[in-house]
Amino acid sequence: MYLLFLGTGAGLPSKRRNVSAIVLSITETNRCLWLFDCGEGTQHQFLKSPAKLTKLRRIFLTHLHGDHLFGLPGLLSSRSFQAPDKPLSVYGPPGTTQWIENALTLSGTHLSYPLDVVEVDTAQAGESAHLAAVVCEDGEPVVSAAALNHTITCVGYRIAERDRPGRLDRDRLQAMGIPPGPIYKRLQQGESVTLPDGRVIDGRTLTGPPRRGRTVAILGDTAPCANAVRLAQEADVLVHEATFAAADEALAATYRHSTSLQAAWVAREAGARRLLLTHVSSRYSEDDLQRLLDEARSVFPDTDLAHDLWVCPVPKPGDTGGA
Helix, strand or coil, X not given: CEEEEEECEECCCCCCCCCCEEXXXXXXXXXXXXXXXXXXXXXXXXXXXXXXXXXXXXEECCCCCHHHHCCHHHHHHHHHHHCCCCCEEEEECCCHHHHHHHHHHHCCCCCCCCEEEEECCCCCCCCCCCCCCEEECCCCCEEEEEECCCCCCCEEEEEECCCECCCECHHHHHHCCCCCCHHHHHHHCCCEEECCCCCEEEHHHCECCCECCCEEEEXXXXXXXXXXXXXXXXXXXXXXXXXXXHHHHHHHHHCCCCEHHHHXXXXXXXXXXXXXXXXXXXXXXXXXXXXXXXXXXXXXXXEEECCCCEEEECCCCCCCCCC
């Protein structure tokens, strides 16, 4: 699993940062990609990256501000040429269906593949509510969502892998005279297996405790709020906007954005393991970026500032590195 940042700027593109788009590879083999937001120019960023539109299976929109979805019509159209028969699902807040239908209809765009649009209704997920209902869970990591605090309806997403079976005691199996083979997989799943010699082996006695899956929280634009903390609870990686520096907290409040310092408070409150800052205002020069990062690290040391085309692995719990 890894995150690929295609756009890390806020509001409008700059020479160094395109607007919001993040790819999540949910498999180790890069067979399936999910996209979170699709700002203008996202398909151009795909061309500069190792990610391929042919692998894209789901798109999650946080909200309908232009810097998060103006690249969507072009990307949907281009995908017809690259993956003409592979279905695609788009998830977003209320209004997503109308926006996509209008853009495609008025431009005379015809898609060659099935497009499923699912609107995520978080109207009942206010500050005191629990996470909204699960968005999708069909054999992949479970995705849930909750309303954030922005100037228009905006959601954040929590992507949680299912727990994996515990480690199989292979040494013990070989000592029992059972050589490696398909039986090992069945035993690791906790099955009971009858051997040709009549012995019955209970897989539950040969595996360790379940291994926790990875959790990633990707938030849309938001001022600090309780649901941001809920989504990020004990996440392995929290991706949080940092539109403003701490000195511009009043501006952040006016536009319902966050400062780098506030993002760090959310990460600390949630017990997240790592914080990645993105959605940085173009008002800040490259020389200012270290200040934003230092502000966040003063509260939450394990913080990094994302940049365009950066690939960030999400290690399995207990791993020391790698994807």
